[in-house]
Amino acid sequence: AQKVTQAQTEISVVEKEDVTLDCVYETRDTTYYLFWYKQPPSGELVFLIRRNSFDEQNEISGRYSWNFQKSTSSFNFTITASQVVDSAVYFCALSELTFVGGGADGLTFGKGTHLIIQP
């Protein structure tokens, strides 16, 4: 069975601070995919990044960066120089490969981390 743990329920920082959101996952599959989604106060779910299990390269996109480490089953998300607009609930999610060339598999979500950026 697959599982995603986001141990930080809520994080509050002052604007311009760096903040890291932790994500630890469990799966028995060797091929799997990891995702981060953002849910702002308006409620929609916004896709941020997708990573597959055989690509451990870290990724940077503007102020966002992601650190994927298979050895510790972690996929952490760092926001550099945080801004008030970053305030949201962030979800880490996992899916396993059903079959190549076919449809996708459902996502298993963590409980989310509520990030509060204070001005």
Add this chain to the structure above:
Amino acid sequence: DAGVIQSPRHEVTEMGQEVTLRCKPISGHNSLFWYRQTMMRGLELLIYFNNNVPIDDSGMPEDRFSAKMPNASFSTLKIQPSEPRDSAVYFCASSPGGGESREEGNQPQHFGDGTRLSIL
């Protein structure tokens, strides 16, 4: 480009009534998912379809819940009869599905704005 479209955005009804939630996926996407979000249980997968065929409905809580996808551009989630504990935000999502390689598998899911359901 149009995203995933869900209707209604809000639904308030009395216990025992039938509720139907609707979803139009992004054109060209061959996978469709229904999720439920509550404070207690977070985001849960209810059911998903690949090429209009239900693949896994193990997340559907009870026989009161049913979902259909009669064609590639439309899906419904029905609750009959509804109960107060069904109150939640229901999300529909779609994705292009898998590609021709492991690298292309399980593409990102794009979510609709959700239906906020309140059962009185």
